[in-house]
Amino acid sequence: EVQLVESGGGLVKPGGSLRLSCASSGFTFSGYAMNWVRQAPGKGLEWVSYISRSSGNIFYADSVKGRFTISRDNAKNSLFLLMTSLRVEDTAVYFCAGGSSGLDYWGRGTLVTVSS
Amino acid sequence: QSVLTQPPSVSAAPGQKVTISCSGSSSNIGNDYVSWYQQLPGTAPKLLIYENNKRPSGIPDRFSGSKSGTSATLGITGLQTGDEADYYCGTWDSSLSGWVFGGGTKLTVL
Numbered sequence: 001e002v003q004l005v006e007s008g009g010g011l012v013k014p015g016g017s018l019r020l021s022c023a024s025s026g027f028t029f030s031g032y033a034m035n036w037v038r039q040a041p042g043k044g045l046e047w048v049s050y051i052s053r054s055s056g057n058i059f060y061a062d063s064v065k066g067r068f069t070i071s072r073d074n075a076k077n078s079l080f081l082l083m084t085s086l087r088v089e090d091t092a093v094y095f096c097a098g099g100s101s102g103l104d105y106w107g108r109g110t111l112v113t114v115s116s
Numbered sequence: 117q118s119v120l121t122q123p124p125s126v127s128a129a130p131g132q133k134v135t136i137s138c139s140g141s142s143s144n145i146g147n148d149y150v151s152w153y154q155q156l157p158g159t160a161p162k163l164l165i166y167e168n169n170k171r172p173s174g175i176p177d178r179f180s181g182s183k184s185g186t187s188a189t190l191g192i193t194g195l196q197t198g199d200e201a202d203y204y205c206g207t208w209d210s211s212l213s214g215w216v217f218g219g220g221t222k223l224t225v226l
Contacts, residue, residue, distance in 0.1 A: 035215065037161075044118060045153075045161065045204055047215035059213045101166040103151060103206065103215065108160050 002026040002105045004096050009110030016086050016114070022079040022096030022107055030074035033057075034098035036081050039109070040091060048094070049081065064090075086114045119144060120205055122218035128195055129226050136190040136221045138205030144216050148208045150188040152181055155202045155220075164203070165190065195225050 008020040020036070036048040049070040050059045058070055069082040079096050093109040121139040128134040138150065152165040163172050165181035168188065180191040188205055205218040 037215070044202075044220040045206070045217045047217065050214060061214055095160055097161075099163075101149070101151060101163075102208065103153070103161075104163050104166065104172065106160040106162065 004098075004105055004107035006094060006096055006107045006110040009094065009112045011113045011115065012086055013116055014086060014088055014114055017082070017084045018086065018112060020081040020083065020094055020096075020110060020112070022081075024077045024079070024096075027099075027105065029077040029098075032098045032100060033102070034072060034079045034096060035103060036070060036079075037095045037097055037103070037106075038090075038092035038112075039095070040089075043092075046092070051079070083112070086112075088114050090114050118219040119209060119212070119216035120207070120218035122203075122205060122221045124219070125222045125224065127224040127226055130195050130197060132195050133191065133193045134195060134223065135192075136203055136205075136223070138188040138190070138218050140186050140188075140207065140216070142186060143211035144186075144207050144209040145183065145188055146186040147210050150181065150183050150205055150207045152179075152188075152190045153204045153206060155204065157201070161204065192223070197225050199223060200225050 003025045005023045033052045051070045067085045071080045091114045095109045097103040097106045099105045149167040153161040154164045155161045168183040169181045178193045202220045209216045
């Protein structure tokens, strides 16, 4: 069974930083590109960032470019998202997602709350 | 403002059929496969349809997808109360170099 488990969310003040992690099991993590997708409270899905299998290609949504950094460790089947200069509007549940068709598998998400 | 356009809500009676539309442009739907996701209340999104019309293992054939030009459609037949959820279309946008989604459609089974 494929499992993606996010962690690292929490309450942080505006301007602060957080590092999210996503641990995978049950599928060939190194064989697939991975993404972070977020969902603000009561809102729809917003793609955040993409990283290719070997980390050779990385893309970001304009809303987070220059502030967020995606990375992965294929040896540890893990995906990361370093979030800096956090803003109130970054408050959301952050999901990691990936798979052969792009977003086949999703984790349950981790809540990030940016508030003073 | 979402890049892909979906109706905010649809409704139908149990046993009936409903369709959900998703409209985009040449840089997204017109250029790549469309996927559909079901998000039940309080849960993570779940892949329902991929590559326009394929169903992952375990998804019943009551769910179907189609694409024509820069639009896509999700169809659900034999509606059940358990189908009440938010449904999202998504695809890769070559101009934005990222995934784009519709704003989501809330399905109510009356």
